[in-house]
Amino acid sequence: MFAAYAARIDRDQPLSGLELGDRPEPERRPGWTTVTVKAASLNHHDLWTLRGVGIDEGALPMILGCDAAGIDEDGNEVVVHSVIGETGHGVAPGEKRSLLTERYQGAFAERVSVPVWNLLPKPEELSFEEATCLPTAWLTAYRMLFTNAGVRPGQSVLVQGAGGGVATAAIVLGAAAGLRVFATSRDEAKRRRAVELGAEAAFEAGARLPHRMDAIVETVGAATWSHSVKSLKPGGVIVISGATSGPNPPAAELTRIFYHELKVVGSTMGTKDELADLMDFCAATGVRPVIDSVLPLDRVREGFERMAGGELFGKVVVTV
Structure with missing residues (x-):
């Protein structure tokens, strides 16, 4: 499947390690499911990954992207909560947390695998592009x-x-x-x-x-x-x-x-319940994420360059 991934770590020129191309399909794990990605959004966390923060060379190549909205295996429109517990099955109280791309392949791909627990229904009032801006x-x-x-x-x-x-x-x-x-x-x-x-x-x-x-x-x-x-x-x-x-x-x-x-x-991220409340708030009030630009996945490097240069206002979204 087509994906954007960190192939190398470069602390000074992080985008030199960004590559686009074919990657293996998501690994099947008990309690996990695969989401067909419709939209994903960029975060500074992705740049930190390319700099080697929170990840080492042994984990590469790593598909980037924490946030995704798409279609689950049953045909439901869903949003991915990207905070994953140490056990890979939700986040128990006091359990060490990680994000997609720190231990698991991320969302800048045609498909992404996550724990079933990490899926929330996408409000029908929000587009995939709007919904993917919310989780981080x-x-x-x-x-x-x-x-x-x-x-x-x-x-x-x-x-x-x-x-x-x-x-x-x-x-x-x-x-x-x-x-x-x-x-x-x-x-x-x-x-x-x-x-x-x-x-x-x-x-x-x-x-x-x-x-x-x-x-x-x-x-x-x-x-x-x-x-x-x-x-x-x-x-x-x-x-x-x-x-x-x-x-x-x-x-x-x-x-x-x-x-x-x-x-x-x-403050770091938020809980699954807070994400559900946030989505309800947006759906009920008409509040919508501020989107700087929407790019196809094969142009994700342009989004990274805007983010790295501080040129953006709002979120950069990639569609798959």
Whole structure:
């Protein structure tokens, strides 16, 4: 079957290890099923895989792609929850988690095999292209806002780095839930888009804000960390799920964190139940994922180049 896969690891030029071509059909395992992929979406996790993060050479070649929507073996339209437990049969409490492409072949292919437990019915209101955006980036944003930040309607949230999949999801979801959403970006066009999506205002990166925030959605890391800490109200919370600009800020800002009793909460993906709630929320409210571009699988390299260059606004989707 045709697939896009990591053939080599290159930490400096990750796309040099991306290849397209024929790969074996999915392996059959007890308790697993095969999904015919209709659409899949790109995540920064795919770039990290090409850099060798969370995977070693012995696991290659590895088909990329965490997120998929498609047709199961019984003809049902489904969405894949890509967090897989260590046993390969769901995620028990306290069980070590992995993602597709860390231990198992991924979704940038004609077919992908996953545990039966990891399938959820696709809402009929969502297209395959919309649905495949939800399981990683949008689920991450949903958990950041409503589980880990615990914000309520009327409270203020700053989303750092408007443009990426998680950031755009946080803007849309937050605005739809009645939050006062603010955003930052170095790019003027992305700031305008953030306001169009529902942000109350958008500012240049590092700019002085009109007031301090109840919560910060942080995915940028080193470049915005100090601004995030200084932008919080006393007792506020920074929820961090990524560090695309690097994991080591020049200063930890520890004095400000303890003096103002700030909370720093790590967040990774979300649960199957949270994904079900997110899909129901989208179906009921009309909220839809922000899609930067849709490409056929044989042009997936173009999507990777857009993501690596920071040019995108929303999610890149590939169709199979």
